[in-house]
Amino acid sequence: MAPYYVLEFPDFVHVFATDGTDRVVLVRQYRHGIQGLSLELPGGVMDPEDTDAVAVGARELREETGFHGGTLAHVTTLSIDPARYANRLHLIRATGVVAGTSDPEPTEDIEVVLVSRQEAKRLALSGAIANAAHVALMLMALSVPQD
Numbered sequence: 834m835a836p837y838y839v840l841e842f843p844d845f846v847h848v849f850a851t852d853g854t855d856r857v858v859l860v861r862q863y864r865h866g867i868q869g870l871s872l873e874l875p876g877g878v879m880d881p882e883d884t885d886a887v888a889v890g891a892r893e894l895r896e897e898t899g900f901h902g903g904t905l906a907h908v909t910t911l912s913i914d915p916a917r918y919a920n921r922l923h924l925i926r927a928t929g930v931v932a933g934t935s936d937p938e939p940t941e942d943i944e945v946v947l948v949s950r951q952e953a954k955r956l957a958l959s960g961a962i963a964n965a966a967h968v969a970l971m972l973m974a975l976s977v978p979q980d
Contacts, residue, residue, distance in 0.1 A: 842920045847876035847967065848890045849908070849974035850900055850927035857953040857971075858900050858930065861944040864963075871963050872946060872956065874970060879923075886910070890925030896936050898945045903929035908974060913966055924970050926977065950975060 850858040864871040877893040879886065887905050895901045908924040937943050948956065956962050957971040 838917070840918050842878075842918065843881070844879045844886070844921045844923060845876060846879060846886050846889045846893060846923045846925055847874040847970055848894045848905075848925045848927050849874055849971060850894055850898075850903070850930045851950070852900065852930050852932070852947070855950060856947040857950060858894070858898055859946040859948060859953070859956075860897055861946050862942060867963055872961060873964055873967050886923035887925055890923070890927065894927060894930065895933065896938070897941065897943050899933040899935035900927075900930040900945075901933050902931045903927050908977065922966065922970075924973065926974055 848858075852858065858875065859872055860875045861870050861872050863869070875894050875897040876890070877897070879889050883889050887907055891901065891905055905925055905927045908926050911922050911924070912918065913920070913922050935943070935945070953971055954975055957968045957975075962968050962971065
């Protein structure tokens with residue numbers, strides 16, 4: 834029988850955030866795997882001491898985009914690939930966030946992109962969002978009734 838490997842990585846969080854005018858907050862950044870720019874939801878890895886995915890979502894949203902405040906809530910926890918990965922992905926929804934100053938990691942060169950909910954759906958369905966998990970997360974968040 835061939836060996837089977839399960840990869841263990843920390844859990845991570847992605848945030849579907851909308852501002853006071855219902856624009857969706859996305860980030861564009863270079864990704865080595867595709868050797869190009871990728872339009873995505875903001876988010877990041879949970880540190881070993883992190884236990885609250887919503888708090889991590891707030892932290893990552895502020896660090897990457899500068900957006901903060903509003904109302905944040907946990908939407909769901911999923912496995913990104915249950916056959917190979919042991920970690921989980923937490924989707925956080927943030928509404929009514931306000932702009933501020935970002936503080937990205939030194940290795941991150943991030944452009945904040947604001948789009949309407951309709952444009953976010955179009956981007957997700959058109960292939961303009963390269964990360965399949967982000968497409969699914971965006972469509973899930975877009976299907977939740979607006980506050």
